[in-house]
Amino acid sequence: MQIIWKDSVDAATYEDARVGRVFNQRRPERFPLAIVKATCEEDIISAVKLSAKHKCRVAVRSGGHSWAAWSVRDNSILIDLGNYKTVEVDTETCIAHVSPSLTGRELNTILIKDHGLMFPGGHCPDVGLGGFLLQGGMGWNCKNWGWACERVQAIDVVTADGDLLHCNASQNQDLYWAARGAGPGFPGVVTKFHLTLKPYPKGGFRSSGYLYPIDLYRDVFNWIISISPSFDEDTEIAMVSHYPEGEDKIKLFVLFVTMKDDPEEAERALRPAQESRPAGTSNEWFCQEDSLETQYNNQANANPEKHRYCADNAYIDNDADVPAVLEEAFTTLPHRKSFALWYSMNPCSRRKLPDMALSMQSDHYFALYTIWEEQSDDARCRAWVKNIMAIVERQSVGAYLGDSDFQIRRTKFWADQNAKRLMEVRRQRDPQGRICGYLDQQDMSGVDGLENVHEWKL
Ligand SMILES: Cc1cc2nc3c(=O)[nH]c(=O)nc-3n(C[C@H](O)[C@H](O)[C@H](O)COP(=O)(O)OP(=O)(O)OC[C@H]3O[C@@H](n4cnc5c(N)ncnc54)[C@H](O)[C@@H]3O)c2cc1C
Numbered sequence: 001m002q003i004i005w006k007d008s009v010d011a012a013t014y015e016d017a018r019v020g021r022v023f024n025q026r027r028p029e030r031f032p033l034a035i036v037k038a039t040c041e042e043d044i045i046s047a048v049k050l051s052a053k054h055k056c057r058v059a060v061r062s063g064g065h066s067w068a069a070w071s072v073r074d075n076s077i078l079i080d081l082g083n084y085k086t087v088e089v090d091t092e093t094c095i096a097h098v099s100p101s102l103t104g105r106e107l108n109t110i111l112i113k114d115h116g117l118m119f120p121g122g123h124c125p126d127v128g129l130g131g132f133l134l135q136g137g138m139g140w141n142c143k144n145w146g147w148a149c150e151r152v153q154a155i156d157v158v159t160a161d162g163d164l165l166h167c168n169a170s171q172n173q174d175l176y177w178a179a180r181g182a183g184p185g186f187p188g189v190v191t192k193f194h195l196t197l198k199p200y201p202k203g204g205f206r207s208s209g210y211l212y213p214i215d216l217y218r219d220v221f222n223w224i225i226s227i228s229p230s231f232d233e234d235t236e237i238a239m240v241s242h243y244p245e246g247e248d249k250i251k252l253f254v255l256f257v258t259m260k261d262d263p264e265e266a267e268r269a270l271r272p273a274q275e276s277r278p279a280g281t282s283n284e285w286f287c288q289e290d291s292l293e294t295q296y297n298n299q300a301n302a303n304p305e306k307h308r309y310c311a312d313n314a315y316i317d318n319d320a321d322v323p324a325v326l327e328e329a330f331t332t333l334p335h336r337k338s339f340a341l342w343y344s345m346n347p348c349s350r351r352k353l354p355d356m357a358l359s360m361q362s363d364h365y366f367a368l369y370t371i372w373e374e375q376s377d378d379a380r381c382r383a384w385v386k387n388i389m390a391i392v393e394r395q396s397v398g399a400y401l402g403d404s405d406f407q408i409r410r411t412k413f414w415a416d417q418n419a420k421r422l423m424e425v426r427r428q429r430d431p432q433g434r435i436c437g438y439l440d441q442q443d444m445s446g447v448d449g450l451e452n453v454h455e456w457k458l
Helices: 011-019 041-053 104-115 129-135 173-179 214-227 263-276 292-302 322-331 375-395 416-429
Strands: 002-005 034-037 057-061 076-080 087-090 095-098 152-159 164-167 188-196 205-213 235-242 251-259 283-290 308-316 339-344 364-372 396-398
Touching: 002 011, 011 034, 011 076, 034 041, 041 057, 041 076, 041 152, 041 188, 087 104, 095 104, 104 129, 104 292, 129 188, 152 173, 164 173, 173 416, 205 214, 205 263, 205 292, 214 235, 214 251, 214 263, 214 322, 214 339, 235 322, 251 263, 263 283, 308 322, 308 375, 322 339, 322 364, 322 375, 364 375, 375 396
Parallel strands: 034 076, 057 076
Antiparallel strands: 002 034, 087 095, 095 188, 152 164, 152 188, 205 251, 205 283, 235 251, 235 339, 308 364, 308 396, 339 364
């Protein structure tokens, strides 16, 4: 087990271990005492016990894609799982046993090629399964196929005391319940996820895309909201505003990605959008051949590495005038690389969810992905996000942990009952606050966890 102690290695080695695998280039001023590069479960157990010996906390990194760099914490031993990669696929049961640092692309490359199966992981190829699944996981076609964490059959966990436990619906149910929605407040280190897989569609992916001038914002938004709830069940729907390459005006782009076994079925699925779309597209395509790999590449281009990011998000109230609430966000992007997203969640948002920590949703998921390159733009871009969210949050029911930063904005992440139960599970399983938990202002939340309140109502 490799341990990199802050005080006994050169600065470059320490810095690389501290933030080299953090996606957001905006580096935090937080400094772990040591980084353990784990390669197996035994290393994770040893690292948790080491932290008890040193009376410090445990931080965890799987894929390093938390926008707010939650893995980088003061007074902690950071367990970096980047070198711990295992996958076993049971084709009889269609269950994969995977380590948390595996990314969606790494898992799906194996599943599709060797088994004709897939797992609806994060849209961006390099998001780690660890952070993604603990938050709930807004994976491919979440609107119809449900949350990725609903496919977690079981987990293996190293507890705050250093014990390795198997957790599922009948053993250690409290941890199994919390693992589906606690996000970075999960009171243990997940060493393995046992995941139910889906067949990869035999016809691959197909997509339709419609690009509009931003002047048509209201018409297009009203259209997409009206057709989404009853649209085909294997099709995900998203709309972004962005600056297309080489253009100096913001455009609105609506994307339908369908996952069907044959091209005719895909065409039938996508036809209602083609026939009802508002006139005035600047560019469009209908039922074009596509694939998960192409979608991953598009997502990676839209979210480039080595850039500075500030993300925030909200579930907009189902009764709100959604286009009006989001108009400023969609039409005033502060940087040419930034984009705003509306992601359709209906009908999944209208279902009764399984009994798990994840419990916040609405028909309309909205997120800002503010992207820039120069440190000199930090204040301007961050202020833009803050100002937009100050308006939007008043029409929201809460937010998704995955695109949030609790140091900046407090809101609701769970139904009240679920939040209460989750904080109790955390206190019972980790009474001393060994695992870092939620990173709020000054990193004070500890065993108390998050308050789950709308700050603007206080
Ligand atoms: C470009 C980009 C695209 C994204 N796209 C999506 C998307 O399509 N859908 C979606 O739902 N989210 C998406 N996200 C959000 C993403 O899911 C979260 O940022 C998530 O935290 C990333 O997981 P990770 O393991 O890579 O992150 P990390 O930074 O490694 O982990 C985040 C935190 O999760 C906890 N954690 C991670 N692994 C473990 C573990 N094994 N045991 C205990 N705790 C652990 C720790 O507190 C850790 O600090 C995206 C993020 C980015 C940057």
